[in-house]
Amino acid sequence: MASAQLLALILALLLIIIHLLTKDRKQNKRLPPGSMGIPIIGQSLSLLRAMRTNTGERWIKDRINKYGPISKLSLFGGPTVFLTGPAANKFIFSSDSLTLKQPQSITRIIGSQNMMELIGADHKRVRGAVSYFLKPEILRKYVGKLDEEIRQHFRTNWFSHQQVKVSPSMKRLTFNVICSTIFGIKQGTTREALVNEFNNMLAGMWAVPINLPFTHFHNSLKAREKVGKILNRIIEEKRSALQRGECSSEDEDLITYLLSLGTDKGETLTEEEILDNAVLLMIAGHDTTAIVLTFIVRQLANDPIIYASVVNEQEEIANTKAPGEALTWDDLLKMKYTWRVAQEILRTIPPLFGGFRRVIKDVEFGGYLIPKGWQVFWNTSVTHMDESIFKESEKFDPSRFEKQSEIPPYCFIAFGAGPRICPGYEFAKTETLVAVHYMVTRFKWSLCCKDDTFVRDPMPSPKQGLPVLIEVKASL
Template sequence: MAPPELLALLVALLLIIHLLTKNRKLSKRLPPGSLGIPIIGQSLGLLRAMRTNTGEEWIQKRINKYGPISKLSLFGLPAVFLTGPAANKFIFSSDSLAPKQTQSMSRIIGARNMLELTGKDHKRVRGAVSYFLKAEVLRKSLGKIDEEIRHHLRTNWLGHNQVKVMPSMKSLTFNIICSTLFGMERGARREVLVQEFTKVMAGLWSVPINLPFTNFNKSLKATRRIRKVLTKVLDEKRCALKRGECSSDEDLITYLLSLGADNGEALTEDEILDNAVLVMIGGYDTTSILLTFIARQLANDPAI
């Protein structure tokens, strides 16, 4: 017979599963497919495919089994899987669809980031952030970017027989983000930020189970620490603006702080912090991966 402790644990587990599934009444109009295990759903299978670079096979298996439209559960939320040109056109051109991120992303980045907002709020926040990211505005930061690149090459490339390009490009991208978007100089504050940011990225695509040993829990704690650092930066920038010691377009945070409330463009502190974290995450992987592939292309084809 099973030990009493094991039996009690099994009963508790069955009770939890029952409570989680008893209200999951599915409409007959839903597409084929399964929502899987409560909370977890198909998340683990997708994450495994992403880690092993077999995402296309995972998608094709799903299409072969259920067709181009199916239901599933990802990262704690029910979802609909669609594929094909018609589905893409429907998603990106339909005004009835509101943007929705996974629970893990929403809770880690913050509820006031532009990916979670709709209507006027979305337009206001997106307009503010995208203005600073325009080429003519970023052109003013070329001096900062140039200095970051030169310092990075002197420190991490010159005199090295071998360089691991991907980690190097991630470090460079992060330092450029700190310099141009946050106006943060090299030093201890950046070091703290990069350590916490690594933990954030590890839990961004995870099942939102907030237990001490999970990546999601570690990511939430890391985000709170990042927000503390950025809050101090925000307070310093606000004081510098009041004293006239910096211009409104010196960096992203300064610009967002300078937006006036008289024309309805002002952002709250939560909106500034949430979208600062969003921009940091959005620019980190995409830019560093692109730079890595450029370096690979240059290395493999000297003629280029």
């Protein structure tokens, strides 16, 4: 009897093993083509090397030529499926099988409670709170604050200078705007301490997540710890000010607004959520807008026809303002051509090379299985430079954006698309338009060097920082 039971148990185990092996073989056959590469490292180093040598688009094209628009690989410590094309973009930005995801290096530096890592109700609650502060109805009240911060930057860093390096200047401008509107930090020692550690933190964002003393990732984690201490102190100061009735959420910064959310509607955010999302917004708002502004300066220096059109539009607005009078939301609505120029910059030189999503349940796309727990990697330039979507895609042509309805959905993805469009889109637009207004109405400039090419590290950065010669047209 015992022998029969043992035999039955052995047969049952064999059947289970055969089933699992068969299931695994079937699953492997359904996985996309491609090589996973070296464990943990995978293709991370080759991708980073390609971006830093400005051959990232070639890296993408070579991969598509070899494996097609869907392939598997390993990036930044995780198994990954690479997807390209409009249909892939729609799947990435609308599928409920995917959620926001960043490489381990970025997640560990920003913090696990940022909205790109949260899912379900937590994601909806945090995104809703942040998005409310950044929507146009609220931003209207902050145009004056943005205006003064930007004018002060140009007074200090451009007005009395003959030469300026545009890239670092624009990064400092966007950092100052974030300090003012997101954190409510005025000019002074706290800003200076924060910007130093912030720059150190950025250095290891896109890195293999190996925490050893000699790595960029290790140094970034240490800088993130210091940034956290500074921001925690700011959060506590604002909490105390709220409790004393010295400020309100109606006319203050994002931190004050988030701290003031009531518990009665389940809107309240934890201190960790406020901190991690403050770091996220600091990073997102710093690089992308600074890059757009830098390459607008470059484009206008090289293209006199587009420069003249932008200047004419902005001078018409400037002529309606009294000396020292700030721009208004209605003024920004008139800057249609200027924003089309910015959009064409975003199409041809997108700040984000690509991005990641996390697969929260097994899902099929294009006839292949993408398993739960994997990450999906998408690239911006595949559709931005697709001749079937944007004719003469290499040509800089702002008129492409005169009729937005003529651009197929999920083809222009500089800010994402669909239900997952970047919540900071309107904020970035507002900041860009105000900055361009004061640059073209108060200054003229010319490039100092013939080599104005750029590299990605991982975001586009002009060689030598794009130095320009400055000529003052009018006072600020």
